[in-house]
Amino acid sequence: MTASSESVKPRRRRAVWWTAGAAVCVIALTGGGLAAANAFGPPPAASEQQREYSTVPIEEGTLSGTRTMPGTLDYAASKDLPSGVGGVLTEVPDAGSQIGVGGALFAVDNVDVYLFHGALPAWRAFERGMGDGPDVKQLEENLKALGFFDEEPDEEFDWDTEAAIEAWQEATGQAETGRIDLGRVVFAPTDLRIAEVKAAVGDAIGPGVAAVKVSGLVKEVKAKLKLADQKLGVVGNQVQLQLPGGVQTTGTITAVGQPVEEENNGMSSVVVPVTIALDDPAAADGIQRANVTVDFPSETRENVLSVPVEALMAVPGGGFGVEIAKSDGTTELVAVEAGLFAGGRVEISGAGIEAGLDVVVPKQ
Incomplete structure (x- = not known):
C-alpha cells in the first residue's frame, strides 16, 4: 500500500496489546504533539519527542486469518x-x-x-x-x-x-x-x-x-494440524506455502488423514496429518527435501473495512481508536471496534468509519 506524501505529527500513542489467533501482537508507537480535534483529551506538550508519521487509506475488501504450521517438502509416495x-x-x-x-x-x-x-x-x-x-x-x-x-x-x-x-x-x-x-x-x-x-x-x-x-516424481508437502485445528484441514482448500529462500507459492490440500497420537520430547499429542500438492510444481525446482511453512486459512471476512495494525491505538477508558487525517492538517481520534486480525491488518468498524478515509501510521 502506498502512503500519502503528506507527513503529520499526531498525538503520543499508547501501547496497544492484543491477542490474535495463537499469536500475541504488540504495538508501541510514540509521537509528538499536534493540535487536533480530539474528543479523548488535550494534545501533548510540544516538548515531547516527535516522530514523523504518514497516512494510508482505509480499505474495503476480504480479510483472511491464518493458522501457521510447519511442514516438510519431499517427493510423494516414498x-x-x-x-x-x-x-x-x-x-x-x-x-x-x-x-x-x-x-x-x-x-x-x-x-x-x-x-x-x-x-x-x-x-x-x-x-x-x-x-x-x-x-x-x-x-x-x-x-x-x-x-x-x-x-x-x-x-x-x-x-x-x-x-x-x-x-x-x-x-x-x-x-x-x-x-x-x-x-x-x-x-x-x-x-x-x-x-x-x-x-x-x-x-x-x-x-x-x-x-x-x-x-514418485512429484513433490508434496506434509503437515500436521493440532486436533483443535482439524476443521482447517479440508480437501480442496488452498493454503499458502513459504519455501526455502523466501519463495512464496500456494498449494491445495489433497488428503487428510485420521487423527494419530505422536510423542515428542516425552509428551503425547494427537495430530491430524495433511497432504498438500503444490499448485506450481516448478516453485520447488532445485529443492530435494526441506522444511517449509504452511498457512491454513482459519477465518474469512468479506466486504469489511481494514487498516494496518500499526494504525490501531488504545484510547483512554479502554477500547481502540484510529487517527483520521483531516484536510486542514489536523487529526481526529475516532473510536473503533476491532475485529479480525490477519496478514498485518485489522478489521475496524465504527461511526464515521468508511473506505477511503486516511488514517495515521508510522512512516516507514
Whole structure:
C-alpha cells in the first residue's frame, strides 16, 4: 500500500496489546504533539519527542486469518521397494535416477527387474496356460505402449501375448522364453525415482528385501494440524506455502488423514496429518527435501473495512481508536471496534468509519 506524501505529527500513542489467533501482537508507537480535534483529551506538550508519521487509506475488501504450521517438502509416495526375486544384487541405479516404463529398477543375478505401469501388483508368473485376469490385460497394455503388442489388450494370455513377451525379451537382452517370472516386473501407477539405495552391489538379497527406496516424481508437502485445528484441514482448500529462500507459492490440500497420537520430547499429542500438492510444481525446482511453512486459512471476512495494525491505538477508558487525517492538517481520534486480525491488518468498524478515509501510521 502506498502512503500519502503528506507527513503529520499526531498525538503520543499508547501501547496497544492484543491477542490474535495463537499469536500475541504488540504495538508501541510514540509521537509528538499536534493540535487536533480530539474528543479523548488535550494534545501533548510540544516538548515531547516527535516522530514523523504518514497516512494510508482505509480499505474495503476480504480479510483472511491464518493458522501457521510447519511442514516438510519431499517427493510423494516414498517407500521401500522389496525385491520379488532372490539372488545377488548385480546392478542398482544411483539415488535420484528416474525410471520410466520399461526401465530397469535394479538387477539380481545379472537379470534386470523392470518397471511397468499399473495399479495392480503382480502376484503370479505370466506364462502360457495361466488363467484369465486383469493382470494379463495390464501386462499387454504395457507391452503395447512399448511397441511389442499390436492387438487390443484383454485378460487372456494367448499366442499374441507370448510373442510380444519374446519380442520384448529379445529387445532387452533377456532369454527369449515367452514367460515372465514373478518378481521380474514391478507395476507402479507412475514413473519412479530412486530415492535411496538400500543394498550394495554384491549383497545377497532375498524376496521381500528392499534393494531401493523409491518415490514418485512429484513433490508434496506434509503437515500436521493440532486436533483443535482439524476443521482447517479440508480437501480442496488452498493454503499458502513459504519455501526455502523466501519463495512464496500456494498449494491445495489433497488428503487428510485420521487423527494419530505422536510423542515428542516425552509428551503425547494427537495430530491430524495433511497432504498438500503444490499448485506450481516448478516453485520447488532445485529443492530435494526441506522444511517449509504452511498457512491454513482459519477465518474469512468479506466486504469489511481494514487498516494496518500499526494504525490501531488504545484510547483512554479502554477500547481502540484510529487517527483520521483531516484536510486542514489536523487529526481526529475516532473510536473503533476491532475485529479480525490477519496478514498485518485489522478489521475496524465504527461511526464515521468508511473506505477511503486516511488514517495515521508510522512512516516507514
